[in-house]
Amino acid sequence: MCGILAVLGCADDTQGKRVRVLELSRRLKHRGPDWSGMHQVGDCYLSHQRLAIIDPASGDQPLYNEDKSIVVTVNGEIYNHEQLRAQLSSHTFRTGSDCEVIAHLYEEHGENFIDMLDGVFSFVLLDTRDNSFIAARDAIGVTPLYIGWGIDGSVWISSEMKGLNDDCEHFEIFPPGHLYSSKQGGFKRWYNPPWFSEVIPSVPYDPLALRKAFEKAVIKRLMTDVPFGVLLSGGLDSSLVAAVTVRHLAGTKAAKRWGTKLHSFCVGLEGSPDLKAAKEVANYLGTMHHEFTFTVQDGIDAIEDVIYHTETYDVTTIRASTPMFLMSRKIKSLGVKMVISGEGSDEIFGGYLYFHKAPNKEELHHETCQKIKALHQYDCLRANKATSAWGLEARVPFLDKEFINEAMSIDPEWKMIRPDLGRIEKWVLRKAFDDEEQPFLPKHILYRQKEQFSDGVGYSWIDGLKAHAESNVKTLLPLMFNTSLLCVKL
Known part of the structure; x- marks a missing residue:
């Protein structure tokens, strides 16, 4: 499993902001010690900490479509990627990564491709043609994902809370089986099995x-x-x-x-x-x-x-x-x-x-x-x-x-x-x-x-x-009690 961090629409494309995103992304390095990558388009940043399981040599992220207008950062495994590649025979693939199919599926189907993926995943996809983005999480939530909002209206998405908690006004669990679309301005459930x-x-x-x-x-x-x-x-x-x-x-x-x-x-x-x-x-x-x-x-x-x-x-x-x-x-x-x-x-x-x-x-x-x-x-x-x-x-x-x-x-x-x-x-x-x-x-x-x-x-x-636990609670209780008395006196 890798670590992803995306900051989207933050109204700040300075070098200082890039340095800050890199600093926060490094908090996820334990998830992906093999390599790291960053893609910036204006005030949108997609960063990635890679754990190389498939195609260790060339599958570094972010991943792209042919002309790099679609940018994707992914944590997960797509088990049916070979079948999907066969269906995308008109597309040119840059790597052997199982996750590269996501960029090309989006080109073919827009936002309506998530259920075609057989695997576990959390990803953020940026369409630089209109500066829109989508984010999605796998059906059950095998991969972790969180979403937050900055005071400037920016959207932050991270594999772990530690990538968000210092810079977001509010953050929460990204619900499993859901897609977040900037065009729609919210969540929609893509996973709807009979059960x-x-x-x-x-x-x-x-x-x-x-x-x-x-x-x-x-x-x-x-x-x-x-x-x-x-x-x-x-x-x-x-x-x-x-x-x-x-x-x-x-x-x-x-x-x-x-x-x-x-x-x-x-x-x-x-x-x-x-x-x-x-x-x-x-x-x-x-x-x-x-x-x-x-x-x-x-x-x-x-x-x-x-x-x-x-x-x-x-x-x-x-x-x-x-x-x-x-x-x-x-x-x-x-x-x-x-x-x-x-x-x-x-x-x-x-x-x-x-x-x-x-x-x-x-x-x-x-x-x-x-x-x-x-x-x-x-x-x-x-x-x-x-x-x-x-x-x-x-x-x-x-x-x-x-x-x-x-x-x-x-x-x-x-x-x-x-x-x-x-x-x-x-x-x-x-x-x-x-x-x-x-x-x-x-x-x-x-x-x-x-x-x-x-x-x-x-x-x-x-x-x-x-x-x-009992030993530590007994030790802390007198201190907590005395502190509360002090607060009352003050």
């Missing part, structure tokens, strides 16, 4: 169709020109990602370049459940496995940095982000630049343990819809920012558009947790990969009950965090 209206679906459960949809989602994400691996906790979701990757890696371009031996990575406290389960899965699949351990104190020491990078104080997000943050640094040190991860499954299939309390299929479906819609504030944010802090990209096949459509079209009666029928949480996903002839995973792994990531890395991590 989004929360109408109860009625398609019968087809295990093979669900399996094929997930395999396709994983295979797409093997598009890479750099070393990669999988995050493997030993739970159902990450184990399925690893199993499908192992099964399909041999026939890919990535295998020709980097070999067919898949690397897997796990983090945890010494003796944690995840380390044990992940090692068992890795041995079964034959991956080159790397396990990293940390201490509770290591985690506590990293919290300040984790908050800086994730840009949230949400306790659940922070406690889960910290091990991922520590692991990402280790992974990057091995020369790996991309990993495939298992986020999103619990939201789609009702995998959290409280789904046992769902009274009926209607309530279960509504809850899964709401959980998916909120992912950009929680698991997507964690996975993206905890890895991007070290210039590592995380790809999430469970949040593939086509896979979500397949999974969310299933009659939710099949997702109901029914102990009387032997159905535990995420039974439809487990059953889809329960292959007796060619097993993807051992039965006890396939039907392992869910652990929260922050619990699976070691239960004492949560206890240690609680003790640390």
Whole structure:
């Protein structure tokens, strides 16, 4: 994942303003340590910090159309870029970047091309012919994006809040699945799948169709020109990602370049459940496995940095982000630049343990819809920012558009947790990969009950965090109380 920053219509085209935009863009350098670029047209600036995954040699940004009248800065991956290039055969491409198709699609279709993109993305496109611009964010919000407004009426768009907070009068989350158009003067939703209206679906459960949809989602994400691996906790979701990757890696371009031996990575406290389960899965699949351990104190020491990078104080997000943050640094040190991860499954299939309390299929479906819609504030944010802090990209096949459509079209009666029928949480996903002839995973792994990531890395991590918080709150309370008394006296 890269870092983008755009300042549009700021009524200031001086060298001083350019220097300021460059300074703010450098705050995103952790997201893209490989290169940086800036394009200025009058009072519009598009800057980019690049993490080179596809076409590392020539795919630097911003990207352009043939005559450079269209300028694009992008954070993301377009998995169907080769098919789109074939449809754009009359156009001349300058690079092998998967994101260059955006400039040419705009030439052909104007603003109505976003749904043609199969991938995850946040981008800003400037049309210098009339000084108009559009910005868009992927369907679920896998890539982070924020929008702000300067006191002079300028529009600011950034991959992280730290690119905006000092210079914007107001800024907010750029909503997933939306397009912002300067011509229209606001947002419009481009992503409108059938499930989004929360109408109860009625398609019968087809295990093979669900399996094929997930395999396709994983295979797409093997598009890479750099070393990669999988995050493997030993739970159902990450184990399925690893199993499908192992099964399909041999026939890919990535295998020709980097070999067919898949690397897997796990983090945890010494003796944690995840380390044990992940090692068992890795041995079964034959991956080159790397396990990293940390201490509770290591985690506590990293919290300040984790908050800086994730840009949230949400306790659940922070406690889960910290091990991922520590692991990402280790992974990057091995020369790996991309990993495939298992986020999103619990939201789609009702995998959290409280789904046992769902009274009926209607309530279960509504809850899964709401959980998916909120992912950009929680698991997507964690996975993206905890890895991007070290210039590592995380790809999430469970949040593939086509896979979500397949999974969310299933009659939710099949997702109901029914102990009387032997159905535990995420039974439809487990059953889809329960292959007796060619097993993807051992039965006890396939039907392992869910652990929260922050619990699976070691239960004492949560206890240690609680003790640390209580200790600091008790220390700060007298100081806060005395300060408030002083304020009252003044």
